[in-house]
Each structure stands twice: as C-alpha cells, then as structure tokens.
Amino acid sequence: xxxxxxxxxxxxxxxxxxxxxxxxxxxxxxxxxxxxxxxxxxxxxxxxxxxxxxxxxxxxxxxxxxxxxxxxxxxxxxxxxxxxxxxxxxxxxxxxxxxxxxxxxxxxxxxxxxxxxxxxxxxxxxxxxxxxxxxxxxxxxxxxxxxxxxxxxxxxxx
Amino acid sequence: xxxxxxxxxxxxxxxxxxxxxxxxxxxxxxxxxxxxxxxxxxxxxxxxxxxxxxxxxxxxxxxxxxxxxxxxxxxxxxxxxxxxxxxxxxxxxxxxxxxxxxxxxxxxxxxxxxxxxxxxxxxxxxxxxxxxxxxxxxxxxxxxxxxxxxxxxxxxxxxxxxxxxxxxxxxxxxxxxxxxxxxxxxxxxxxxxxxxxxxxxxxxxxxxxxxxxxxxxxxxxxxxxxxxxxxxxxxxxxxxxxxxxxxxxxxxxxxxxxxxxxxxxxxxxxxxxxxxxxxxxxxxxxxxxxxxxxxxxxxxxxxxxxxxxxxxxxxxxxxxxxxxxxxxxxxxxxxxxxxxxxxxxxxxxxxxxxxxxxxxxxxxxxxxxxxxxxxxxxxxxxxx
Numbered sequence: 001x002x003x004x005x006x007x008x009x010x011x012x013x014x015x016x017x018x019x020x021x022x023x024x025x026x027x028x029x030x031x032x033x034x035x036x037x038x039x040x041x042x043x044x045x046x047x048x049x050x051x052x053x054x055x056x057x058x059x060x061x062x063x064x065x066x067x068x069x070x071x072x073x074x075x076x077x078x079x080x081x082x083x084x085x086x087x088x089x090x091x092x093x094x095x096x097x098x099x100x101x102x103x104x105x106x107x108x109x110x111x112x113x114x115x116x117x118x119x120x121x122x123x124x125x126x127x128x129x130x131x132x133x134x135x136x137x138x139x140x141x142x143x144x145x146x147x148x149x150x151x152x153x154x155x156x157x158x
Numbered sequence: 159x160x161x162x163x164x165x166x167x168x169x170x171x172x173x174x175x176x177x178x179x180x181x182x183x184x185x186x187x188x189x190x191x192x193x194x195x196x197x198x199x200x201x202x203x204x205x206x207x208x209x210x211x212x213x214x215x216x217x218x219x220x221x222x223x224x225x226x227x228x229x230x231x232x233x234x235x236x237x238x239x240x241x242x243x244x245x246x247x248x249x250x251x252x253x254x255x256x257x258x259x260x261x262x263x264x265x266x267x268x269x270x271x272x273x274x275x276x277x278x279x280x281x282x283x284x285x286x287x288x289x290x291x292x293x294x295x296x297x298x299x300x301x302x303x304x305x306x307x308x309x310x311x312x313x314x315x316x317x318x319x320x321x322x323x324x325x326x327x328x329x330x331x332x333x334x335x336x337x338x339x340x341x342x343x344x345x346x347x348x349x350x351x352x353x354x355x356x357x358x359x360x361x362x363x364x365x366x367x368x369x370x371x372x373x374x375x376x377x378x379x380x381x382x383x384x385x386x387x388x389x390x391x392x393x394x395x396x397x398x399x400x401x402x403x404x405x406x407x408x409x410x411x412x413x414x415x416x417x418x419x420x421x422x423x424x425x426x427x428x429x430x431x432x433x434x435x436x437x438x439x440x441x442x443x444x445x446x447x448x449x450x451x452x453x454x455x456x457x458x459x460x461x462x463x464x465x466x467x468x469x470x471x472x473x474x475x476x477x478x479x480x481x482x483x484x485x486x487x488x489x490x491x492x493x494x495x496x497x498x499x500x501x502x503x504x505x506x507x508x509x510x511x512x513x514x515x516x517x518x519x520x521x522x523x524x525x526x527x528x529x530x531x532x533x534x535x536x537x538x539x540x541x542x
Contacts, residue, residue, distance in 0.1 A: 018473045018474065018475070019261060019262070019264065019473065019475055021475060021476065023474075045388050045389075046388055046391055047391055048391065048476075048478070048485070048487060048504060049476075049487060049489065049502070049504040051489060051500075051502045051504075053491060053499070053500050065489075067476055067487070067489065067504075071388070071402070071404060074409055074410070076410075076476070078476065096389060096390075096391065097386075097389040097390050097512075098389060098390040098391030098392070098509055098512060100512055101508065101509070101511075101512050102391075102509070105508075109225070122218075123217065123218060124217065124218040124221040124541060124542075125218060125221065126218070133223060133226055134225060134226055134500075138226075140226060140227070140229075140230050
C-alpha cells in the first residue's frame, strides 16, 4: 500500500516504522487528498484520534497527527504533517464525522485552526479563555488570570 | 380550536395573529448540575414541545489538564494520575498506560503478571458494567437494581482492597508488571465471587429484560446505525450493539487475551435495548474469562527487568485497549528523557459523546436521559 501511495505522490510521503507501528510523514500540501485516498480507497474508515505536538525550537513548530484504523484490514496507521505556527489545516470533518470534537480539542489546546470546521470553538476550556495550554511556552501553573478574576471572582495565583 | 368556555377570558384568543406563547422551538438547558447526566455534563436541548430537534453538549467542567501534567512527571509518577480519568474503571486505565510504556521500553510483563492483570481487568469490566446497570436503570426509573448491582460491586472492590489497598483509584499495575504478589486466598476469593455472581446476572435479566416498562422505554430509543458509529469513531458496546463484531481483545490482542476462549456479543438494531443486552452478555463473557484465568494461574516472577529510572529511547507509540467503555488509547511521545514529551489519552467517552446528537434527534426528552445513560460516559474521561 505504501508503495502505491509513494508511486502516486513521490517525495511528499515518507513512510517510517517504529517498534512495529507504521506511520508516514506527509507534506502539508498533500493533506486533504491523502486522507481522502486513505479513507476511500484504502478503507481506513475509522479515525481513531487527531492530536498535535509542539516543538518550539523547530522551524515548523507543530506536528499534527491522525491515527487511522481500518476494520477490513485490521491495520492501524498514523499520518503526520508539519506546519508552521499560525498555519491552518483543512478540516477532516467531511471525511470522518468523528473528527469534529477531536479537531476542536486540538484547537483548544494548541491553537491550530481547521478551515471548514462547522463549529471551531473551544471545547474543554471556557469560551473566553486566552492561551493554548498544551504549547510548550504555557507554564504548568499558568492560568488566564483575567478570566478567573472576572468569572470566578477570586484573585488567582493558586 | 379555541374553546369559548375556557376561563382564560382575559387573553385575547380571538385574534390569531397575536399568539399567546410562541413555543415552536424552545431552547432548554440541562445544566451541569443534574442528577441524571452522570457527572458535570451540560446539554443544551432544542425542543419542539417534548420532541428533541437537536442538542449540543458543553463539556470541560471536569478538565484537570492531565495531559499537561503528564509532560511534567516521570513515567512512574504519572501512573496514579491515570486512574483518576475514568474513575469507575480505574484498573483498565492503568493497564492501558502500563502496556503503552512497556511497548516504548520494548519489555513484556512476565506471564504470571499478565494473568493477574487479565483477572483484575475483567473484574473491573464487571464492576464498571454493574455501576452502569444500576445508574442506567435508576435514570429510567427502575430503582431496585441499583442496590443489588452496588452490592456486587462491593464484593469486587473488597478484592481490590485486599490486593492493592485501594477500592476506587487502585494504581494496581506498575510499568513492567505488578508490584504486589497476590495475597493468600486470592484465587479462592475470586472463584467464590464468580460462583456468587453468576446467578446474579440471570437475576438482573429476569428483573429487566422482559419487563414491559423496560422494553417500552428502551426499544427503538437512541438508534444509531453501524455506518454512523464507524463515521463518528464510536467504539465499545455501542458499536457492538449496532452489529459490528469488533473487540480489541480479539482484533489486536494485548496482555494474554489470546490464551482465553470467549465470544463477542453483538446486537442488531443499535438501540438502547440492544446495548443493554450486549453489556449483560459481556459480563457473562468476563466471568468466563476470569474462570479460565484463575484456574490456570502460572507461577513465576511478577515484574520484568525494568530499569530503576525509566528513560525510554526517543520515539512514539500508540497503544489501545478495550476498556469497558470503548477503545482507550494512549499516544506517548518520548524524547529520551525521564518525562514524556507528549502524553495523549484517547478517551472512549469523549468520542462516543459526539454521537449523542445523532442518537437523540426526533426522540422525546425522557429518551435523552436514557441515551446518556446507555452511552456509559464518565466525565472524568471526557474532560480529563
């Protein structure tokens, strides 16, 4: 399967494997197409998870990862792409409906917006919160003091 | 349509252009404080009378930032945090986490440890389903099963307490195996529990399965088709009740489930009644697995050779297990240091809850309660 995809997309895909788990690093430009192909032709019909990684010292700071599973092939695969800070990605909601809340969580925690998402707003944190906690430059004890003072009426600071 | 003998004479009922109450669509808040939402879940309902036109879930009231905390704790230090996510079935969370880190370290727990892990995890499945049954029946109106199921849960929690000292947040497993050897009389107590519990499932089935009120409240309520389930990423008993025969214990076996003989119950319609039947059948299969495991418990060490300071080589791994609620996955990225670089938990309840909207369209408000109960969500897991 990897050979077929590599044949179509050439240098945009780099297949790798670690500890027996296969994943591919894909160019950002190929993104909605590769996911479509994986779902429609290669039968990866179950989007297990969408998550992100933050590498602040790298030029392309964010890694967005899709974990996909195919019932027919009983195979799990990861698709990884690297984007710059502030860049956006096309939403996978038209491909898998379950990507809805998963992408909202990535937006909430990392600040990566997904174009075409029906409801791009925060999910776990309150709506007016400023900051994206899972970024590496957000402190472990840091809070949005303004929101806490306005809404909870306490002077924050733990 | 308007009755001239009505006593509402002070209202102008003659001119129909001035409606008394424009109630075509009512937006009602089923707030975070609610006895039937199984935790702090806020559901905003759009109603036409009592029919649900659509709903939106607002979550995050129990968000504790577990993933961020994971980046600042060592691998062993993070182990107790994992129990607190799905606090109803804490042992499964621990199993998922320990197995993922063991995968990163490329070690495998010894056979005796894996056997005991299977026993405790399946007991956990029974305990979780018992809590589900009690609270689900209570939401629908059947108050009696709650007391019986919690009594059975007590027996399981007694075993956990004797084994690791804690009932609810057990921290039962360690990376590489187990810390505690099973106490004297462990096998006997587990066997006694199985003999005590086996007829109880039949008792609960007798109370509910052919009960007319139960059937009317749960048949054709919250139907979700298999294609919708797969599109939403719904897993666990909900997926199996819609007809998809898929269980991670059989499809991608972990621990040593390969050695045990059990079946995967499925349903046909994908309604609440089928989900109830699937979970009851799963409890029976769990009893079967525990019986096989406890009879064949091997001797041997309980901890693999794992270094004192756990520093996995740089890399990433995704591993998931079949928790009582669905597919619980852990995606751990290591950068070679003692603390994970990123620790992502893929919670089954979070993904299953997305399907609530689709399952409740066109049903009555009372059915929303039944569907929230049947999805078996735990807010600790949804929000982390």
